[in-house]
Amino acid sequence: MRRFGADYLRETRRGMWADSRDALADLRLSEAGSVLDVGCGTGELTAVLREECAGRVVGLDRDPGLLAHVAGPVLRGDARALPLPDDAVDVVVCQALLVNLPDPDAVVAEFARVARERVAVIEPDNAAVTVDSTVDAEAALARRARQRYLDGAATDVALGAGAREAFAAAGLTDISVRRYDHERVVAPPYAAREVEAATRKASGADLRERRDTMSGSEEELDALRESWRAMGRDVLRQVRAGTYKRRETVPFHVVVGGADTDRG
Numbered sequence: 001m002r003r004f005g006a007d008y009l010r011e012t013r014r015g016m017w018a019d020s021r022d023a024l025a026d027l028r029l030s031e032a033g034s035v036l037d038v039g040c041g042t043g044e045l046t047a048v049l050r051e052e053c054a055g056r057v058v059g060l061d062r063d064p065g066l067l068a069h070v071a072g073p074v075l076r077g078d079a080r081a082l083p084l085p086d087d088a089v090d091v092v093v094c095q096a097l098l099v100n101l102p103d104p105d106a107v108v109a110e111f112a113r114v115a116r117e118r119v120a121v122i123e124p125d126n127a128a129v130t131v132d133s134t135v136d137a138e139a140a141l142a143r144r145a146r147q148r149y150l151d152g153a154a155t156d157v158a159l160g161a162g163a164r165e166a167f168a169a170a171g172l173t174d175i176s177v178r179r180y181d182h183e184r185v186v187a188p189p190y191a192a193r194e195v196e197a198a199t200r201k202a203s204g205a206d207l208r209e210r211r212d213t214m215s216g217s218e219e220e221l222d223a224l225r226e227s228w229r230a231m232g233r234d235v236l237r238q239v240r241a242g243t244y245k246r247r248e249t250v251p252f253h254v255v256v257g258g259a260d261t262d263r264g
């Protein structure tokens, strides 16, 4: 399975849930005495959960290097076999975990085993990401690169609202789905990391690092990278002129279901 770096997770989650938390309403976090955030990574969602819930919020991940970045209680473990007894916590939640796992149904069933009250998953639909940019070629090239990523993925990276089927299969009840659009905007004045990202586009370094996650022959990917670098040089020119603007929208779907606490 794909490994994630702490910088990548911080960067891609920057500003997420800062504008609105309406889509988290069905988790009823203010009523929860305990919450488990599975596949918490560097704890970007865990921090939001701690702001919304007065109870105990624990982050769980299989990667100890990522867990070292999480403030507060953490557990090392596998989402497919959680190191907790049945009905151990009120709410079990994950964000951008199921899209990376080959068997989301089994993972949701495991969440249902451990949850006393509710299960929630927050998963992106990576096929529906959109990009608007002041550099004409950028949106179309981002679409081409994304298609290579979708074709190369071994898991359902466009799962999104489709997770509700796993909820029904796990016997979860009162299933609801809400959408949250995570918008990432680049506009002047640019942060140092945004200038660095433009430089990496111009060198093709960003695409080269994603090589392993993309489908296509060496020749096809080299051709994509050449066009990408030309686009990146335009991005860099506009950044230097202070005219570059880009908006990327990643749709996430929040699926929530009630856990059956009467297990007989």
Ligand SMILES: C[S@@+](CC[C@H](N)C(=O)[O-])C[C@H]1O[C@@H](n2cnc3c(N)ncnc32)[C@H](O)[C@@H]1O
Binding pocket: 001, 004, 009, 013, 038, 039, 040, 041, 042, 043, 044, 045, 060, 061, 062, 063, 066, 077, 078, 079, 080, 094, 095, 096, 097, 100, 101
């Ligand atoms: C895309 S990251 C999402 C991190 C975090 N939830 C967020 O939204 O920023 C996926 C995370 O799931 C973790 N992960 C992957 N497979 C796992 C498994 N079987 N058990 C526990 N964690 C897992 C990875 O280590 C990584 O931290």
